[in-house]
Amino acid sequence: MHTLVTKFLRAFEDLDMSRFIACFANDATVFFPIPEPPSRVDGKRAIQSRFEIVFASIRLGAASGPPYHRLIPEDLAVQATSSDSAVVSFHLRNAERTARRTLVLRKEGEQWLIVHLHASNVMVDAG
Numbered sequence: 393m394h395t396l397v398t399k400f401l402r403a404f405e406d407l408d409m410s411r412f413i414a415c416f417a418n419d420a421t422v423f424f425p426i427p428e429p430p431s432r433v434d435g436k437r438a439i440q441s442r443f444e445i446v447f448a449s450i451r452l453g454a455a456s457g458p459p460y461h462r463l464i465p466e467d468l469a470v471q472a473t474s475s476d477s478a479v480v481s482f483h484l485r486n487a488e489r490t491a492r493r494t495l496v497l498r499k500e501g502e503q504w505l506i507v508h509l510h511a512s513n514v515m516v517d518a519g
Contacts, residue, residue, distance in 0.1 A: 393470055393478050393497060396504040400495075405459035407447045413440045417498060417505040425491070425511040465493075475499070489513045 396415060403412035413436060422433045424442065433442050454460045465482035472478045476499035484491040496508035 393472075393480060393504050396497065396506070397465070397468070397480055397482075397495065400506065401463045401465065402459075405461055405463050407450060407458065407460050409440065409444065409447060412443065415506050416509075417500065417507045420505070420507050420509070422509045423511060425513045478504075487516065489515050 399411065400415040403409075403415065416436050416439055418436045420436055420439055422439050422442070424433065424446075428442070428446075433439050450460050463484055466485060468480070468482040470478055470480050478497045480495040480497060482493055484493065490513065492512045492514065494508075494510040495506050497504050498507045499505075
């Protein structure tokens with residue numbers, strides 16, 4: 393499980409779509425944070441299409457190549473729900489917001505995959 397989370401975050405840092413999308417099950421779902429569309433994204437192909445837009449936006453604002461940003465998970469919690477499923481949650485923080493992430497994982501054969509990603513952000517109070 394930890395290996396998958398590390399692979400997922402490193403692929404996101406590098407904006408490496410092939411490594412990133414390989415972390416998802418074919419039937420995966422995602423809730424993106426605001427300002428992304430509010431409805432659930434269903435299926436690996438649709439998830440990839442949405443993340444291609446996200447990755448392109450990050451690249452536009454980047455000063456250099458990989459890694460394009462640093463993702464350091466804080467308060468990482470792994471809750472095994474059975475021998476082949478788990479919930480992983482963590483925070484990603486910067487000066488503007490706390491990004492809350494929850495991954496629902498399923499073990500397929502010997503490989504852990506993301507079956508659901510829920511992402512939400514909370515703005516940091518500047519006062």
